[in-house]
Amino acid sequence: MNYGNSSVEFDVKDQLIGFQEEWFMQDMTFILFGATGDLAQRKLFPALYNLYLDGKLPDTISIIGLGRNYCSNEDFQSKVERALQAYSRRAVQPSGLQDFLFKFRYCAFDATVKESYHHLHEIIENREQELGIPQNRLFYLSVGPSLVDVITSNLNSSGICQTKGWKRLIVEKPFGSDLETARQLNKNLSKTFSEDEIYRIDHYLGKPMVQNLETLVLANPALKSLLDHNQISNVQITASETVGVETRADYYDKAGAIRDMVQNHLLQLVMMTAIYLPEKITSNEIRVKKMEIVDSLRPVLKENAYKHVVRGQYASGEVQGTPLVGYKEEPGVDVSSKTDTYFAARLYIDNPSWSGIPFYIRTGKRMDQKSTRIVIEFKNKMTDSDVLQGITPNLLIFEISPNESISLRVNMKDPSSNRFEPVWINFSTNSESLPEAYELLLFDAMVGNSTFFSHWKEVELSWEWIQPLLEAYQENLLPLHSYPAGSTGPEEANQLFQSNPFKWW
Ligand code: BG6
Secondary structure, three states: OOOOOOOOOHHHHHHHHHOOOOOOOOOEEEEEEOOOOHHHHHHHHHHHHHHHHOOOOOOOEEEEEEEOOOOOHHHHHHHHHHHHHHHOOOOOOOOOHHHHHOOEEEEEOOOOOHHHHHHHHHHHHHHHHHHOOOOOEEEEEOOOHHHHHHHHHHHHHOOOOOOOOOEEEEEOOOOOOOHHHHHHHHHHHOOOOOHHHEEEOOHHHHOHHHHHHHHHHHHOHHHHHHOOHHHEEEEEEEEEOOOOOOOOHHHHHHHHHHHHHHHHHHHHHHHHHHOOOOOOOOHHHHHHHHHHHHHOEOOOOHHHHHHHEEEEEEEOEEEOOEEEOOHHHOOOOOOOOOOOOEEEEEEOEOOOOOOOOOEEEEEEOOEOOOEEEEEEEEOOOOOHHHHHOOOOOOEEEEEEEOOOEEEEEEEEEEOOOOEEEEEEEEEEOOHHHOOOHHHHHHHHHHHOOOOOOEOHHHHHHHHHHHHHHHHHHHOOOOOEEEEEOOEOOOHHHHHHHOOOOOOOO
């Protein structure tokens, strides 16, 4: 059998493995493009504030928010405060609040106009001098994909990137809309930033339970035998949402579930589930392992895509008694849209550890519940009489969100009926005390730790796996099934189990 197709070139691996890991917090300037946008209010300001409460921001930090419209520094600071009141996971505390808000400055900015960059450069330098901090500059692009190129090339030509300290770039998804656009985007970014300066955010990699997967076996030797691949029958990864397209039709109708969730979040979850690390290794070695996994994904040819993939779109339905319109009736969606709001697939990792163990992945909007989880189903040499006695397969479940827990399902005999009943051994954490994904990721980017950011090679290999499916979509080789809003998705997704006696958990 051919394990992997060797497109993870050795120079990438060597570069990463030879790289010295040294992470420390230094004073810096944090420059936020898109500071008046939704992500900034809901996630980034609260994340910075919670890092502040934990004493995890640099001793001195200058934060410069950029947005199109004029706003004074004071008004911007009040806006930040309102965002904290609305979205911070911990209550805003009067003590220290003014000190925190005073770190923020605002600059009205048009990304397409050169003068804006000169003005920004001045503000950055003036604050650096005023605060006596080095020229360490962290740029965060929370902007539409069409602005990424223009911003990075102007950062370069304006001299903002010629710093005497370090520079880093955090970039939000989507990273391209197919293999070619992703490659082009990466090529353009690399004119200004080197790979180790680029932090591609996938917020699923910031979820504490996902980060835990890395050290799970190392920290829990008992799980090592439990996760013996010979005992695993299949792995299922679900990311279901109850929300619909919300106000994002403009973006979503072009992206669909495959680009919005699968190419990035779901494939990252596949990588994190499959890395299985019984020994301590460096963060760069982890990234190499992830690349090897995505490189070992068995390719799906577009002609065969219909055997491996089921896609769907929600029709009208109801959730908890509330009637909901179908996707095509949502504001801003094309009435003849063929965009997928549901995606499920069966995939195989052709490496010695996972050979022959199917991974089933699925994601959908307007499903019956919000849940992101990984379920490992164990083999059960069950006979008909076991089934009659109530014996069911053992399951190990990692619930990632909205709650976090690890559960093991075992069979216990009920003495009164003499039948077996499934019981759960459950460990759950208090999600209110857990840091949010953006807190963990911002902190990592500030100290220069890129373990939980997507390396370009991971992104490229993910697109390589996805590309034939996009072509199958385009050439109408994959039917688009309908499912009622508030359901578990299209019935056809069960066909992915073929003749196996599995079901979606
Ligand atoms: C985003 C997608 O990346 O992830 C959204 O663009 C989706 O469409 C969201 O709703 C889901 O994230 P979470 O953390 O709520 O599972």
